[in-house]
Amino acid sequence: LAPGTAHRIMTGAPMPAGADAVVPVELTTAVFSGAEPVEGAQVGITTAVPTGKHIRPAGSDIVAGQPALPAGTRIGAAQIGLLCGLGFSTVSVFRPMRVAVLSTGSELVAPGIPLRHGQIYESNGAMLTAAAIEAGAEARHVHFVPDDTTQFLHRLDEIAADADLILTSGGVSAGAFEVVKEALGMTGGVEFVKVAMQPGMPQGCGHYRGPAGRSVPIVTLPGNPVSSLVSFEVFIRDPLRAAMGLHLRRQRLRAQLTTALTSPAGKRQFQRAVFVRHPDGPAVTTVGPPASHH
Numbered sequence: 001l002a003p004g005t006a007h008r009i010m011t012g013a014p015m016p017a018g019a020d021a022v023v024p025v026e027l028t029t030a031v032f033s034g035a036e037p038v039e040g041a042q043v044g045i046t047t048a049v050p051t052g053k054h055i056r057p058a059g060s061d062i063v064a065g066q067p068a069l070p071a072g073t074r075i076g077a078a079q080i081g082l083l084c085g086l087g088f089s090t091v092s093v094f095r096p097m098r099v100a101v102l103s104t105g106s107e108l109v110a111p112g113i114p115l116r117h118g119q120i121y122e123s124n125g126a127m128l129t130a131a132a133i134e135a136g137a138e139a140r141h142v143h144f145v146p147d148d149t150t151q152f153l154h155r156l157d158e159i160a161a162d163a164d165l166i167l168t169s170g171g172v173s174a175g176a177f178e179v180v181k182e183a184l185g186m187t188g189g190v191e192f193v194k195v196a197m198q199p200g201m202p203q204g205c206g207h208y209r210g211p212a213g214r215s216v217p218i219v220t221l222p223g224n225p226v227s228s229l230v231s232f233e234v235f236i237r238d239p240l241r242a243a244m245g246l247h248l249r250r251q252r253l254r255a256q257l258t259t260a261l262t263s264p265a266g267k268r269q270f271q272r273a274v275f276v277r278h279p280d281g282p283a284v285t286t287v288g289p290p291a292s293h294h
Helices: 077-085 124-134 149-159 179-187 225-243
Strands: 098-104 138-145 163-170 190-194 202-209 213-223 273-276 281-286
Touching: 098 149, 124 138, 124 163, 124 225, 138 149, 149 179, 163 225, 179 190, 179 202, 179 213, 190 213, 190 273, 202 225, 213 225
Parallel strands: 098 138, 098 163, 163 213
Antiparallel strands: 190 202, 202 213, 273 281
């Protein structure tokens, strides 16, 4: 553009060479015939605009070489729009881990069915499935099996074909017959230990080889629901998220403990608590005893 001249421009169009500002048409007295201005027409500007006004410089949203999305970002609608806007047709991602959750116990009954003497409702399966989904995985709740090694191994063979991780609950303690411990003891590949923590002392970890020879990681958790959930939080959540390239630790806060606590000698004890924000600072109050059956 020569000095003293103007050019009509539409939103999003590149700037003509020599132009350094845009005046909205509402601030002009231009008279146009149809879509284009008449050649040689006079344009009156009613309000002055500073240099650079209404111009979006290249790199004003993101500078060349600057990371657009850090590693560990979950890809959603906004991220897809950003990637396409930057010209990326493909990106490398971690796919969600496929987790199969299986509970064991002849005493278990599905919620909604009337209980008989000696039965309890099965809660671990749905709980651990939800925990895995909250951690970012694709999880499915496999129907629980009774205390029968043949049925247990048959169910493992069924789910090992397309699982990246198998989680079981129950059957790993020190009873006379622990189905998970006994069945996986026959196949090998899984180590059973006692961890110095409460709740969640009996644990098992290793690999299960399915009928097609596929080796699948398996973690066997204790059967008490609180033990099972605490064990997931302590041992599984962070490695599961790491396998998917996600950020690991939950948010951590400092707060004043309102009651005195001690752990059993030689053990780390986990307790439930309520977190409350007070005017003089956040506080934590424990709820109930630490036993795993509560």
